[in-house]
Amino acid sequence: MATEPIMRVESLSVVLDSAAGSRPILSDVSFDVAPRSVLGIIGESGSGKTVLSNALINWIHKPLRLTSGRVLYQGRDLLALPEQAMANLRGREIAYIGANPTIALDPTIPVGHQIVEKLKEVEPGISEADARKRVVDTLDAVRIPSAVRRFDEYPFQFSGGMMQRAMIVDALVSNPKLLIADNITQPLDVTVAAQIIRLLRDLQSAFETSIVFISSSLGVVTDTADDVIVINAGRIVERQPAARITAAPEHAYTRDLIAKVPRLWAEAETPEPSPGSDIVLEVRDVERTYVVRDRARLFGENQVRAVRGVSFDVRRGESFGLIGESGCGKSTLSRLLSSIEQPDKGSIKVEGRDIAGLKGTPLLAMRRRFQLLLQDPYNAIPAHASIGRTIEEPLRIHGLARGAALKQRVRDVMTEVGLSPDLYDNLPVGLSAGQRQRINIARALILEPSLMILDETLSALDQVEQARLLALFEALQKRHGITYLYISHDLAMVRRVCARIGVMYLGRIVELADNHTIFETPAHPYTRTLLSSVLTVEPKPFLPETYLMEGEPPDPIHIPDGCTFRTRCPFASARCATEEPHLVATAEGNGAACHLEPGHLPPPSLPPAPAGRAAACLET
């Protein structure tokens, strides 16, 4: 490259000091950031990439310690700069955006006002009116709808995606030369993350800012960056242009990383629908509405319509998947299905018996038939009870066994889920997430349920552990004929294990079909939007250019008339605004709630070459 790099990192090393001694976090890291380019840094959690991003702005605090290296910015070593001089650069010339936008701003002051405060701080002398105008203009530029009104709203009124946009405004409003984006899409839903990435690319060319883009998702990085650095255990193992890294990885670690990224289409092995007709779970027209207070009106109340008429069947021995983004109503539905809450309307039949409205002893008896496994393996298990005691609890509650028989059953079930019975009297402290989740499974399994609801059960686990538990679930299914209902946002996992899938949007199932139909020829535009947003390393049949519009799902208080998806649907017509479509199932049990005839959606396309935008850049 002919031009001088905007930032040059030279043999940077950082250690973590603890009572046990110092442990290296970054070792001898060196790289350049070219002007007006996006440098992607990819690493798994624990690889030291966040520490690296903090070191770039000289923000290393105890117990972390810099041991060697320089971070040169315009010829000056940032690590050697006096604190005051460094503070003058931060936020002004070098901006930083972190992974968690919801905690980034003072919760008690409107978002716009805080950005103005920062702008006035880094540009002393700017007038209040000018600062305000610049912030509103930039809010517009990141496509925040009705920016003038949003300017005066508080952080808690922003969704995660909107808040991340606001943080991008905050970073770019002072026209920085370098932007460090640390895992900024990590907490966001797929469609929102895809929007943010598209936005960042557009802004990068408009603002001529260099970006260091750090992420743990390979798909995100290759979609965004010009060059990619792969970092493992604090060391750089490979540097390549983004287009080449997936096509021709050089280092074994990189190859391993690419192999671990789940494929949805390339090597899809999918389960077949169960042939049996015995229905284990029958959900009919279930509704749940919450009432919340409205501050803007006198004695005002709002109705949050979380679940609005959901119906589906799950057949014995099959794995059924429910997918959707945050706010689609899947958590509420999971509470209704596990009978922690009662639906306002509708019926939930488990093995033919309606559990909606069931109470007391009859409900207790039914609870043995269906069990729910929760997402968080750390909080789902009491910290103060021994592992054996925790697994005993359901037997004690239902009075199923006592004494030696009870202990024996607990030991048996521990063995079955892959926990050593020696752990019986241990406290769960120090166990890994995977082992904790096995305790959870054992506790549910000991009741011998016929239906298990898995509510994001595997999302807290890493790929390897996830694969192990999926294998365990499969084995249990074969041995005990258990039926599974997966509730998840993880499309790749659902693709692998679920025979039939329901797609939820705003409290309804908008499409219900078998695995093949959902992923290959979905009939609902939202399903396609969802699939187009998946960041993966393989060719996709659905592209964001065709299906992903701006905007976020409406909140469940103000549900639009007609079709609820029309506000984000590229194919919406006048009919969609007035008439709400209903899900009509075909003979195979597939169906979508959409007015469009199946042939009116564009045919699935495979892109010409396995390349992101970076490849196109190189050609021009």
Added chain:
Amino acid sequence: MTDIPLSARPRSRSVAHRILAGAWATTEMKVAFFIFAALAVLTVVAPFVIDASATKITVADRFLPPIFMEGGRYPYLLGTDQLGRDLLLRSLIGLRNAFAIGIVSVVIMFVIGCAIGIYSGYRGGWVDVVLMRITDVQMSIPVVILAITILGMSRPNAFTVIAVLVLASWPAYARVARSVTLAERQKEYVRAAKILGASDLRIMALHIAPSILPSIAFVAVLDIARMMIFEAIFGFIGIGIQPPTPTFGTIISAGTQYLLNAWWITIVPGFLLALALTSLNLMGGVLERSRNLVLQGQL
């Protein structure tokens, strides 16, 4: 903003054990504990060792100053009061009585307050509204007004003093237990227990209580000292345990009349009480800080 790997933190011992160990590692915990232990031993041993009486009136030995001052003499280490009774023994008995009242009242208010608070927070709905409005009412009556009204109008003794302290202070425990329960019942393990079919009572007693009570118990240590001060105030106003039983309030109150000539009658017992309470409060404070560090994962 830094991701320190989980494995860097030791996670082997129970929470309570780590809190105690963390507190014991500090100098102030050890100092406070030894002062408190020494005073406790003294209250038991002193009456057998010191050849003086806390209650017997000896006119000849009136107004004797502490032994380190001119005119002081053995066995009256800290001097005598206006009736010639030994101040050290009177103070130690007062301390014992006050501590007994403090412990008993705090245990009772802890049990009542936490039981009501957990129930209220867990059940929610109208039960919660009614119970919390009752605590509102209770807390809107200043403690001292309640005490002087009840004790001032009845014949005060140890039981009525404890009753008043409990009556006045249980709502604070109910409030804390309720707010912690509100947060706790949202947690996954409570949801998990519900899904398994555990009854509400079982969840409250076997799941929520063991998780939240230890942290409230640490705060209760500080309340023992507070109750001992209330006991002293009641005695001072004349609505506490009645003479001749020595209490700090009555000793200090009687001494004020002789403040100019025999200051030690008031100052010395109060100093002993302040010493005991400071050590108690310091232990409570260190425990609480240690608990925060443990919960933040720093210990």
Added chain:
Amino acid sequence: MAFAIEFFIRRLSQGLLIVLLVAFVIFTLLRIAPGDPIRIILGPMATATAMEETARELGLRDPIPVQFGRFIVQVASGDFGHSFIRGKQGGASGGSQDGAPDLSQRASVMDLILTALPYTLILASLGLIFAFLIAIPIGLAAGLNAGRWQQKLGLYISSFFVSLPNIWVGVVLIYLLSAKSGLLPAIGYRGIAYAIIPAIVMAIEMSPILIRAIAVSIAANVQEGYFNVGQVRGIPRSKMIYRHVVRNAAVPLLNVFSAQMIGMLLGGLFVVEYIFSFPGIGLLTINAVFQRDFPIIQAVAILASAVLVLINILVDFASTTIDRRLKF
């Protein structure tokens, strides 16, 4: 705006209910407690018939709900009745005095309270000022320097102050500052200088809670994400502290203030006024208890709880204004 109106409608109506309940509890408590006020009004020599007659005249023989209803109607018009014992000219009548009691000569409770109130207000505000002067610097230093010596200092000072019984501190200060050195006057009230020692006693009692509350809430906010992120965004640490940390810390502080401080202030006033013979509401009430002067006790209890409830409402409103996430 709609929010503010709804807030006050809801909370004031709830508050009124609470004060009524408190009034009923105190009212009932006083009437079932042992100790016959008629005996005190008329003195030990009064005959049984005279006592019965006076009791009936005062309405003390009606059922308690009837008495309470009559009392509330009275209170609604701002009249808390007349003292059983105190005469209009100030001195206590009845008891040791002979002659028939003339109820019209008794002092109005409202007048007694209004006379004593200014003294109590002086003492309370002076005590609060002293407490804040002690607590703000120590608490801020402790909160901003978690894990360092400032935090330990805060812990030591608050542990020490909270261990000092106010009765003892009062007597010690009287001895040291007044009796021994003559620096300040102490007993009674003849000018603002008389309020200084009592105010110090109150400040020592209240400051530990303030120190802890300030230290804890400041330290918690310094740990919040926005504090770090703000500095990375380019806002200096000092500005993050006084614009954001202090603002956010104010919410839990306000809570401590309404939940603990005001109750403690009221309680402290009673004891301190009693120790120093300070002629405020507290002394008035304690004397009233010993004299079984029901009308004064119930009036003070009701007014005190009304003040507590009102301050609670105002503080909650301030909190929801600062932090819009809070519900009520």
